[in-house]
Amino acid sequence: MTEAIINFTNSLYTPTCMELITKEEIRDALSSGQLLSKLWLLDKFQIIFEKNPEIKKLDTVVVGGWLGLLARALNHLDERIVADSVDISLSATTIACLTLDNCPGTAILSDMMLLDYSKYNCVINTSSEHLSDITSWSQKINKGSLVIVQNNNGKEIQDHISCVDSSLELEKILNLDEIYYSDEIIFPFYTRFMVIGKK
Numbered sequence: 713m714t715e716a717i718i719n720f721t722n723s724l725y726t727p728t729c730m731e732l733i734t735k736e737e738i739r740d741a742l743s744s745g746q747l748l749s750k751l752w753l754l755d756k757f758q759i760i761f762e763k764n765p766e767i768k769k770l771d772t773v774v775v776g777g778w779l780g781l782l783a784r785a786l787n788h789l790d791e792r793i794v795a796d797s798v799d800i801s802l803s804a805t806t807i808a809c810l811t812l813d814n815c816p817g818t819a820i821l822s823d824m825m826l827l828d829y830s831k832y833n834c835v836i837n838t839s840s841e842h843l844s845d846i847t848s849w850s851q852k853i854n855k856g857s858l859v860i861v862q863n864n865n866g867k868e869i870q871d872h873i874s875c876v877d878s879s880l881e882l883e884k885i886l887n888l889d890e891i892y893y894s895d896e897i898i899f900p901f902y903t904r905f906m907v908i909g910k911k
């Protein structure tokens with residue numbers, strides 16, 4: 713994660729970059745809740761790799777990937793991972809392109825509801841609370857894919873339109889074939905849930 717943060721903050725030295733992002737967005741992206749929840753995901757991801765040495769390559773997409781920090785960290789985690797970052801926001805994707813500079817993965821401007829998931833065998837969504845219909849989104853993912861989804865109960869936060877109250881509720885919405893991990897972390901302002909499984 714340290715490498716990803718360095719690449720992100722370095723990208724802010726690029727002329728015009730600071731016009732694309734607010735101080736509040738930088739604060740939120742580097743907040744303890746954001747960073748600890750990404751470290752939690754990376755930790756569980758690493759365990760999956762250790763348990764499954766037969767995995768040859770994970771063509772991964774981080775949807776709602778925002779400024780590209782998680783995709784950058786995943787590309788750095790293991791050489792078997794190529795992680796793209798997809799976001800609907802042009803300004804976020806412009807910064808994510810810089811965060812992912814010199815990386816096997818790329819930043820893509822797209823609505824995750826319209827994305828072609830056929831080339832990906834690993835799909836990560838830490839922004840599922842921003843979707844109006846998580847079930848319709850999850851139905852677009854290829855059968856057999858590794859799926860990692862986070863959500864939270866921060867219903868009062870702007871743009872959080874599909875919060876859940878437990879990881880079990882998230883499991884039910886995703887309707888995966890196998891569940892490898894399902895748990896929660898309590899932060900001062902919300903509880904974050906994560907489900908890892910196979911579609």
Ligand SMILES: C[S@@+](CC[C@H](N)C(=O)[O-])C[C@H]1O[C@@H](n2cnc3c(N)ncnc32)[C@H](O)[C@@H]1O
Pocket residue numbers: 746749775776777778779798799800801804822823824825838839842843
């Ligand atoms: C505030 S950010 C990330 C917050 C998230 N809880 C996390 O921890 O990563 C949410 C991102 O989702 C993106 N987003 C929302 N709806 C989307 C969609 N339909 N397709 C792609 N990106 C989307 C937004 O543009 C934004 O960059």
